[in-house]
Amino acid sequence: MTPMIDMVFQLIAFFMVLVNFTEADQNQRIRLPSSELAKPPDAPLDSPITIHLTSKGTAIMGPNEVPIQDLTRLLTVEYQVLVRKSEGLASQATIIIRGDLDAQFGLIQEIMQICQNVGFEKFALRAKQQEALSRGISRT
Amino acid sequence: MKIRNTGRDEETIGLQMTSMIDIVFLLLVFFVMTFKIIAPEGDFNVKMPAQAAQGTPDPTAMPPIKIRITAAENGRVAGIKFADVPVSNLAELRTKVREVVGDHPGPGSLESTEIEFDCDYNLRYEYVIQAMTAVSGYVQDGQVVKLVEKIKFTPPRKQL
Numbered sequence: 001m002t003p004m005i006d007m008v009f010q011l012i013a014f015f016m017v018l019v020n021f022t023e024a025d026q027n028q029r030i031r032l033p034s035s036e037l038a039k040p041p042d043a044p045l046d047s048p049i050t051i052h053l054t055s056k057g058t059a060i061m062g063p064n065e066v067p068i069q070d071l072t073r074l075l076t077v078e079y080q081v082l083v084r085k086s087e088g089l090a091s092q093a094t095i096i097i098r099g100d101l102d103a104q105f106g107l108i109q110e111i112m113q114i115c116q117n118v119g120f121e122k123f124a125l126r127a128k129q130q131e132a133l134s135r136g137i138s139r140t
Numbered sequence: 141m142k143i144r145n146t147g148r149d150e151e152t153i154g155l156q157m158t159s160m161i162d163i164v165f166l167l168l169v170f171f172v173m174t175f176k177i178i179a180p181e182g183d184f185n186v187k188m189p190a191q192a193a194q195g196t197p198d199p200t201a202m203p204p205i206k207i208r209i210t211a212a213e214n215g216r217v218a219g220i221k222f223a224d225v226p227v228s229n230l231a232e233l234r235t236k237v238r239e240v241v242g243d244h245p246g247p248g249s250l251e252s253t254e255i256e257f258d259c260d261y262n263l264r265y266e267y268v269i270q271a272m273t274a275v276s277g278y279v280q281d282g283q284v285v286k287l288v289e290k291i292k293f294t295p296p297r298k299q300l
Binding site: 001005008009011012015016018019026032033034035036037038039040041045053096099100101102103104105106108109110112113116121122123124125126127128129 | 157161164165167168171172174175178179180181182183184185186187188189215259260261262263264265266267268269270272273276277278279284293294295296297
């Protein structure tokens, strides 16, 4: 009995450590483009706001799936909340754009323009990390 | 009076294993079910203040290098132009960028160079990321060599 319980606890510990509860900002419908230079950021971003762009051309922000034009309303609310919290925070906030690889790039540009009009100026285009194909092993 | 407790001493008091194993297996099943391999994600940082807030541009700053990417009907890349010079593919684009910024170690024009992407409206996002990858660096012997970090985009072109 004891060895079995040892093993089972090992397994539980393994899966517990690897479990990932940060899926709130990872929508599975979005297939991200991949890039070998997309490295996870060293430090967490300042007050990030994630906007997903689906291949159909709609934007997902939080629980809402809206046409891109409606983002102005949602982002204005976010901006005002950030301004109320702290004056400098709002312009430092990063908009994370998770665009589907099939999406038209013009839509990404439109989202960025809307964000700029609201007052945000830092963007992060998110991509899936891809090992360099030729020398994948030598990465440290 | 003599207390009889014959037979009781031999009984070992064990843990209630069955219920513990039930719970432990439930936990194990839960974690196995929720286990999902997710590829790590990274960001390309783009800093683009609104046009109105820019004011007068810094006269000492170099104007951004324009990269024009045109799209075919189906969203594929039809042509790439690096500062009005056509290039055939992304590898050649990277070579051009390396010629301009000079990726030798030490202070160079890395920090001052800025690239502006001017893409067609219907270009697929995937190709834009590929182009951004080409200009922002390359991987050599497992090390990332950075080229251009300042990237911005033109306002969207009108959809035809």
